[in-house]
Amino acid sequence: MFRIIREKSLPSTNTYALELLKNKSIITPTVIIADVQTKGRGQSQNQWFSEEGKSLAFSTVLFPKNIKAERQFVLSQVVCLSLFRALSNYANGVRIKWPNDIYINEKKCCGVLIENALMGEGIAYSVCGIGVNVNNMQFSEGYLATSLYKESGQVFDLESILDEILSHFSDLYEKAEQQDYSLLNSWYHEYLYKVGELCNFEDKDGVFRATVVGIDQYGQLLLEDVEKQLRTYGFKELRWLV
Numbered sequence: 001m002f003r004i005i006r007e008k009s010l011p012s013t014n015t016y017a018l019e020l021l022k023n024k025s026i027i028t029p030t031v032i033i034a035d036v037q038t039k040g041r042g043q044s045q046n047q048w049f050s051e052e053g054k055s056l057a058f059s060t061v062l063f064p065k066n067i068k069a070e071r072q073f074v075l076s077q078v079v080c081l082s083l084f085r086a087l088s089n090y091a092n093g094v095r096i097k098w099p100n101d102i103y104i105n106e107k108k109c110c111g112v113l114i115e116n117a118l119m120g121e122g123i124a125y126s127v128c129g130i131g132v133n134v135n136n137m138q139f140s141e142g143y144l145a146t147s148l149y150k151e152s153g154q155v156f157d158l159e160s161i162l163d164e165i166l167s168h169f170s171d172l173y174e175k176a177e178q179q180d181y182s183l184l185n186s187w188y189h190e191y192l193y194k195v196g197e198l199c200n201f202e203d204k205d206g207v208f209r210a211t212v213v214g215i216d217q218y219g220q221l222l223l224e225d226v227e228k229q230l231r232t233y234g235f236k237e238l239r240w241l242v
């Protein structure tokens with residue numbers, strides 16, 4: 001499905017993808033992989049650290065035809081489910097933490113940065129940046145992190161893990177393009193972190209406790225607070241507290 005562009009070193013595979021899109025050098029589905037990423041970008045202007053030869057840093061560039069802008073969260077579901085499927089072959093306790101992190105046993109193992117360009121009601125292109133801690137023991141700062149190696153005790157071949165992720169990605173992306181949302185939703189819910197559990201959160205009004213119910217069709221997180229009120233949160237409106 002993908003054309004592959006591999007570079008020895010890039011500041012950021014997402015930034016490079018956006019540059020190539022800008023000058024129209026990419027017009028078909030493409031994966032950009034860097035052996036070394038020197039200025040990896042994370043969510044909220046954070047940096048993402050990758051260890052050369054030990055972790056994966058790549059971006060998929062997609063041109064969705066049948067996915068409406070209002071349904072763009074399905075791309076996050078495709079990425080997370082691909083990662084979930086590939087990693088859960090090798091480790092127990094893999095979970096998808098809303099909106100788009102992969103956790104293993106309460107620690108972050110993969111980070112995802114999706115940058116979409118919307119066009120009218122549709123999506124002109126989507127850059128899905130994916131960082132996977134495979135064999136590394138050094139991590140980005142600011143949160144509890146882990147790697148596949150740390151969780152399983154096994155050393156992995158980076159190319160095999162990448163191939164597995166991309167193979168799941170192609171299958172799941174096809175489902176998204178066919179608008180098979182209910183299937184993708186049911187899988188996403190099945191592997192969702194802390195679903196049914198009471199957790200601590202912080203929103204603009206302060207700290208509160210609530211039970212994770214799931215997500216709605218737009219990818220907003222649904223919580224039931226201790227007064228049994230349903231609360232809905234969009235991306236970046238909520239912080240999980242440990």
Ligand code: BTN
Nearest residue numbers: 012040041042043111112129131
């Ligand atoms: C996060 O959890 O903060 C998101 C991290 C995303 C990291 C990946 S690595 C490949 C791609 N290129 C980047 O600069 N960022 C993403």
